[in-house]
Amino acid sequence: MELSDNPFIVAFKAPANETEEERIHRARALQDAQRVSRQIDESLQETKRILERRRKAIRILLLGQAESGKSAVLKNFQLAFTPQQFQKERDVWKTIIQLNLISSVRTLLNILNEADPNTQSLLTPPHTPGSYPNSSYSNKLRRIHLGLSPLLSMENDLNRILFASGGPSREIRVPAGSTWKSKLGFRGTHQESELTKAQNATKNNLIKLLEASKEDIESLWGDEDIQHALEEREVHLRDTPGFFLDDIERIASPFYQPTDCESDIVRARVRTDGVEEHHLIAESVRLKGNEFYITDVSGMRGSRHSWIPFFDDSQAILFLAPLVFNQMLEEDPRVNRLEDSLMLWKEICSSVLLANCNIVVFFNKMDILRRTIQSGVEVRKYVPSYGNAPNEVESVTKYFKDRFRTYHKKLSPKPRTFICHETSAIDINSTTALVVTVHDGIIRDNLEKSDMI
Ligand SMILES: Nc1nc2c(ncn2[C@@H]2O[C@H](COP(=O)(O)OP(=O)(O)OP(=O)(O)O)[C@@H](O)[C@H]2O)c(=O)[nH]1
Numbered sequence: 001m002e003l004s005d006n007p008f009i010v011a012f013k014a015p016a017n018e019t020e021e022e023r024i025h026r027a028r029a030l031q032d033a034q035r036v037s038r039q040i041d042e043s044l045q046e047t048k049r050i051l052e053r054r055r056k057a058i059r060i061l062l063l064g065q066a067e068s069g070k071s072a073v074l075k076n077f078q079l080a081f082t083p084q085q086f087q088k089e090r091d092v093w094k095t096i097i098q099l100n101l102i103s104s105v106r107t108l109l110n111i112l113n114e115a116d117p118n119t120q121s122l123l124t125p126p127h128t129p130g131s132y133p134n135s136s137y138s139n140k141l142r143r144i145h146l147g148l149s150p151l152l153s154m155e156n157d158l159n160r161i162l163f164a165s166g167g168p169s170r171e172i173r174v175p176a177g178s179t180w181k182s183k184l185g186f187r188g189t190h191q192e193s194e195l196t197k198a199q200n201a202t203k204n205n206l207i208k209l210l211e212a213s214k215e216d217i218e219s220l221w222g223d224e225d226i227q228h229a230l231e232e233r234e235v236h237l238r239d240t241p242g243f244f245l246d247d248i249e250r251i252a253s254p255f256y257q258p259t260d261c262e263s264d265i266v267r268a269r270v271r272t273d274g275v276e277e278h279h280l281i282a283e284s285v286r287l288k289g290n291e292f293y294i295t296d297v298s299g300m301r302g303s304r305h306s307w308i309p310f311f312d313d314s315q316a317i318l319f320l321a322p323l324v325f326n327q328m329l330e331e332d333p334r335v336n337r338l339e340d341s342l343m344l345w346k347e348i349c350s351s352v353l354l355a356n357c358n359i360v361v362f363f364n365k366m367d368i369l370r371r372t373i374q375s376g377v378e379v380r381k382y383v384p385s386y387g388n389a390p391n392e393v394e395s396v397t398k399y400f401k402d403r404f405r406t407y408h409k410k411l412s413p414k415p416r417t418f419i420c421h422e423t424s425a426i427d428i429n430s431t432t433a434l435v436v437t438v439h440d441g442i443i444r445d446n447l448e449k450s451d452m453i
């Protein structure tokens, strides 16, 4: 570039007959302009570095309906590639697990309440013990009911203090980002725990109260009348998110640590609210320095529009489709979960924005499918097109695999390979091994694509 073309030289050229005062003023203005220009250059360089880093990293988008297991698969990635970082978060998950447990207790007590019209409201037990009117339930259950009331009040307090949310809700819901983790005691590299004395005291009180309530919870869960009421209402509590009642002995112990059983953390339920991007830098020697950007989204119907901006930037999509054929969507109880997954699958396959993206399907929650089939539930009752095919796991899986494959072939804008895996994301040994395989596959595929280019 000619000096005379340089915009700085042109803009700050000395005018004829410049006074000394004007010259000083012009020199200062030039210095300021150069400083701003340097700052812009540096910020452009930084943006370029970030973009370059992103380009080299593996970029994965997790998609699927709510409760399909996206966040559980993300935790498996963290376990496989950043286990040390994952361990640091265990205290956060301990509180979540305890809250999940209390939520199941609330479900049982609600059933008790519904089933027994004479039982008084949960949170307003009678002032004088023994003043319940006669009813179909035993005195034992009424005593347990009363004994567990403080635990429910504690749940309210915790939700209010830790998540600033009022009243009980079926699920823990936190805003996107990791600030909620620091509220539960997580100390990240750049974050200090935000726990106040009051919050710490509440967490400690919860541990004591859980220990004191352990026997009541065990009795409630083991009670025949309660089990009968669950069966009558077709409530499969073991298949619901965040189910820990079978682990009460461990979890209600004052020495409980989720590290004793890492799958506890994967089983813990926190509903994703919005879109969260997780940046992982692999810790193992083999992959040292490999980076991932994994985007986890909310799967609720009303949130799916927010996925689209992330389509462009992703190299691979992991689509979670649990083969749970006998459950309805929480947000719309008229819609069968598996039908909803198929509808979503069709939209993802036909999206032009995703034409070049690898899509891997995880037929998740295979453990639940196995239990459901074993308990004698018939697929054809929920999916009439299944007809008289054998009511066996293998046959059911093949049937749905064929349906997913057919739509994939028919609707993909360009030909691409159909890849699917049967998973149970809470089985961490097999799932961490699988995510490593998927990771290797994405790298191989990218290399092939760049060779073709
Ligand atoms: N039994 C069983 N439970 C699973 C499996 N995968 C996930 N879960 C549990 O199901 C619940 C829901 O899983 P999440 O990973 O939170 O679901 P999500 O897709 O992230 O849901 P949203 O954040 O609401 O969109 C959690 O408690 C998980 O631990 C599985 O294969 N088997």
Ligand SMILES: [Mg+2]
Residues within 6 Å of the ligand: 070, 071, 072, 270, 271, 272, 296, 297, 298
């Ligand atoms: Mg989630």
